[in-house]
Amino acid sequence: MPVGKIILEGEELPFTYTHKKVKNINLRITSDGEVHISLPRGVSKERLLSFLEEKENWIKESRQRILARKMQREAAWRNAVPLWQESIFTEVLDEVYARLEPYLEEKPKLVIREMKTRWGSCTPGKGKITLNKKLLYAPRICIEYVVTHELIHFLHPDHSKRFYHFFDTVMPRHKEYKKLLESQNIL
């Protein structure tokens, strides 16, 4: 993704941009406070920079709000009891595994860590699933959704039709839970 820079209050702020089939220039601030722009092809650099200047206050305020929220979340995290954190993941894994036990050879080992871009992953060869610690901020059903998704990968390693067919069978509302998780804006 190409990168540019704007100066906000004397401070250099990098942004990334992509060309898309859109009519207008669209601006988005990620949950990490990064600025991302999508724009139609043919927009000149001058036009882009003047757009960013117009939006300077909005960018500043949004970033402040988002970064404050992020700090709050991180503080809440540090104050939480680690044992309690882990126990909800173990609890959910036990539940989901109980449902899928007829299909699986053994209960996978659980690894919990903070990840930037994904909610979970699985390593069937090592009989292990990894969950993103940030799931603690999501509703419990979303944790169930991620654990179910990862456990199904032990049967279907890709996101094929068979994967989703199985998902539909064991968790008919999984699409809804995925949307709910994405709407939490915590990744």
Ligand SMILES: [Zn+2]
């Ligand atoms: Zn997957």
